[in-house]
Amino acid sequence: MFTLPLLTHLIAAASLLAQLPLGGPVNNIDDRAAGSLDDFIASETQIALQGVLNNIGSAGSKASGAASGLVVASPSKTNPDYFYSWTRDSALTMKALIDAFIAGNTNLRAEIEDYVYAQAKLQPVPNRSGDLSDGAGLGDPKYEVDGTYFAGDWGRPQRDGPALRATALITYSRSLITSGNSALVISTLWPIILNDLNYVGQYWNQTGFDLWEEVNGSSFFTTVVQHRALVEGNALAAQIGQTCPSCASQAPQILCFLQNYWNGQYILANINENNGRTSKDVNGILGSIHTFNPSAGCDDDTFQPCSPRALANHKVVTDSFRSVYGINSGIVEGAAVAVGRYPEDVFMGGNPWYLATLAAAEQMYDALYQWNKQGSIVVTDASLAFFKDFFPSATYATYASSTEPYSTITKAVKAYADGFVSVVQKYTPPDGSLAEEFSRNDGTPASAVDLTWSYSAFLTAIARRNGQVPASWGEPSANTVPTACSATSARGIYNTPTATTPLPPCTTTATTVAVTFNVAATTVPGETILVAGSISQLGDWKPSMAVVLSARLYTATYPRWWVTVDLPAGMSFEYKYLKSLQNGNVDFENGPNRSFTVPTGCAAEVSVHDAWNG
Numbered sequence: 001m002f003t004l005p006l007l008t009h010l011i012a013a014a015s016l017l018a019q020l021p022l023g024g025p026v027n028n029i030d031d032r033a034a035g036s037l038d039d040f041i042a043s044e045t046q047i048a049l050q051g052v053l054n055n056i057g058s059a060g061s062k063a064s065g066a067a068s069g070l071v072v073a074s075p076s077k078t079n080p081d082y083f084y085s086w087t088r089d090s091a092l093t094m095k096a097l098i099d100a101f102i103a104g105n106t107n108l109r110a111e112i113e114d115y116v117y118a119q120a121k122l123q124p125v126p127n128r129s130g131d132l133s134d135g136a137g138l139g140d141p142k143y144e145v146d147g148t149y150f151a152g153d154w155g156r157p158q159r160d161g162p163a164l165r166a167t168a169l170i171t172y173s174r175s176l177i178t179s180g181n182s183a184l185v186i187s188t189l190w191p192i193i194l195n196d197l198n199y200v201g202q203y204w205n206q207t208g209f210d211l212w213e214e215v216n217g218s219s220f221f222t223t224v225v226q227h228r229a230l231v232e233g234n235a236l237a238a239q240i241g242q243t244c245p246s247c248a249s250q251a252p253q254i255l256c257f258l259q260n261y262w263n264g265q266y267i268l269a270n271i272n273e274n275n276g277r278t279s280k281d282v283n284g285i286l287g288s289i290h291t292f293n294p295s296a297g298c299d300d301d302t303f304q305p306c307s308p309r310a311l312a313n314h315k316v317v318t319d320s321f322r323s324v325y326g327i328n329s330g331i332v333e334g335a336a337v338a339v340g341r342y343p344e345d346v347f348m349g350g351n352p353w354y355l356a357t358l359a360a361a362e363q364m365y366d367a368l369y370q371w372n373k374q375g376s377i378v379v380t381d382a383s384l385a386f387f388k389d390f391f392p393s394a395t396y397a398t399y400a401s402s403t404e405p406y407s408t409i410t411k412a413v414k415a416y417a418d419g420f421v422s423v424v425q426k427y428t429p430p431d432g433s434l435a436e437e438f439s440r441n442d443g444t445p446a447s448a449v450d451l452t453w454s455y456s457a458f459l460t461a462i463a464r465r466n467g468q469v470p471a472s473w474g475e476p477s478a479n480t481v482p483t484a485c486s487a488t489s490a491r492g493i494y495n496t497p498t499a500t501t502p503l504p505p506c507t508t509t510a511t512t513v514a515v516t517f518n519v520a521a522t523t524v525p526g527e528t529i530l531v532a533g534s535i536s537q538l539g540d541w542k543p544s545m546a547v548v549l550s551a552r553l554y555t556a557t558y559p560r561w562w563v564t565v566d567l568p569a570g571m572s573f574e575y576k577y578l579k580s581l582q583n584g585n586v587d588f589e590n591g592p593n594r595s596f597t598v599p600t601g602c603a604a605e606v607s608v609h610d611a612w613n614g
Contacts, residue, residue: 037418040425041462047432051455052093056111062450066145069118076448084142087161089453095168096456099470102175104606106599112172120192120497125149129157135199135494138162155209160222162196163229169193170236180508186240188499197233198492200226201246204254205487210270212341217273220261224287227254232473246490256485262309266316280320281342282356284313285363292366293475297374302479305366308382315386318360325352325440334389336419348447351437355457357420364417365464368410372555375401377409466609467560510604516564519577521612526582529561533575537565543586546578572597577612589613
């Protein structure tokens with residue numbers, strides 16, 4: 001019999017599945033590689049979410065001995081030993097789960113709240129980087145899975161973890177505020193967040209180890225996530241009546257410093273060091289996707305995914321692996337390849353990484369979203385080479401969304417993005433498990449097994465492919481670079497958080513939930529998408545009473561039809577999409593009925609993301 005925590009894990013995975021296109025299992029690697037990409041995505045999403053949950057203590061099946069709420073990097077204990085909890089990896093993983101929670105998978109609440117109080121316990125733990133009295137201990141990169149400090153030698157400090165943890169908790173705080181739980185945010189989450197923000201404000205202009213734990217200098221990824229954290233931290237403080245002086249004073253200076261990573265051709269992964277590398281590194285792609293703001297334009301100064309700088313960097317970095325890996329042999333520029341950390345990498349044989357290949361896809365999905373939102377593509381000197389891979393006659397120009405070049409480019413970039421996911425499909429074993437790496441020679445999985453970051457990278461890339469994007473973090477109001485940079489800092493005040501027990505349940509329970517149905521369905525003029533179901537609100541299966549969806553957000557790359565229906569909390573039902581054709585006929589989509597249960601709890605809004613089953 002399942003224990004309650006394990007059952008909660010399984011429910012969370014099943015809930016996300018209900019929101020995804022249906023697809024059957026694949027039994028061997030040849031079939032898996034040859035099968036449709038949509039089928040692979042549908043089945044692998046289930047596996048990836050369960051892979052994440054398996055690595056979270058204390059109920060995770062592969063996290064035995066881990067304290068509640070601690071995220072284990074991998075169950076691998078030898079060659080390499082990753083059975084630890086990294087602040088960075090944990091925060092990135094939880095941000096993915098929090099975004100999924102906000103999008104409708106409310107069964108993830110327990111994991112998120114366990115993470116909150118686990119971090120409150122970790123922050124005061126003295127370690128080899130220091131302690132909480134001056135904040136220095138927050139920069140220690142990893143902990144034992146029981147929550148004690150790691151005593152061995154390591155590349156420390158690492159200054160990205162506090163910023164990423166702050167971002168994850170700020171995102172969850174906004175969800176709680178929407179549900180009427182501002183008091184809980186102020187008393188429980190804000191003290192943890194403020195410690196991390198103060199750390200960023202105090203230490204951002206000091207060197208530390210990069211996200212690969214190898215280079216001691218200044219890292220693009222670290223700097224870009226630090227800027228984001230302070231901007232959204234300042235906004236949250238104002239929203240809840242608190243203050244973050246270091247946020248307001250230091251964010252502009254971090255943005256100013258960020259410009260030093262651009263060398264005119266690509267993003268330098270590391271500066272203020274001399275390691276002999278080219279500094280071409282997926283670090284820059286990861287930084288771009290983790291500073292992605294759906295409300296932003298293609299801003300160079302914040303390295304948005306569609307910015308000329310980020311696009312130029314994407315080409316330079318991905319092209320750098322074409323001649324390095326045997327499995328990339330013969331693949332021309334403009335076609336997706338397996339991507340690693342950096343071309344000079346020798347760790348565990350210097351192989352491609354699943355998370356790096358997925359990050360390359362995710363940046364392209366982000367860029368497509370931003371182009372569609374702004375209604376145009378601007379080709380500049382920096383990005384021209386990128387665009388020529390997909391539209392050889394591209395020139396310095398602005399292509400409006402109504403033009404043929406725009407359509408040609410976006411369709412090609414969508415296929416390019418899908419190509420990176422197809423690379424992952426090709427080299428994912430039959431059981432769907434994602435290791436850290438896959439062999440540069442034959443694509444077999446390598447290094448640490450069941451890497452949590454690999455699984456969460458898959459979830460976020462596919463969410464972006466489906467048009468599910470995170471909320472704005474405030475980039476449009478924080479993208480002006482100061483005229484002069486200053487190597488400043490703001491000494492922080494640090495306090496021991498009090499949230500060392502599980503968070504209390506919400507105080508306001510929604511009785512009616514606004515359920516937004518989103519379906520990716522390609523149509524032609526004169527066709528309309530509807531949704532019908534087993535409840536009166538969806539017409540009791542009668543096509544004449546089905547609910548009509550809106551195409552107001554429809555684009556070529558994400559043919560989104562959507563509608564919001566108010567439904568009672570706790571209601572379970574089945575549903576299907578219909579297509580009203582030009583001749584007046586109505587066709588139901590193929591496949592079995594979809595099912596959904598309206599969540600109960602604090603959430604007053606939930607979104608369902610589907611794809612038409614043709």
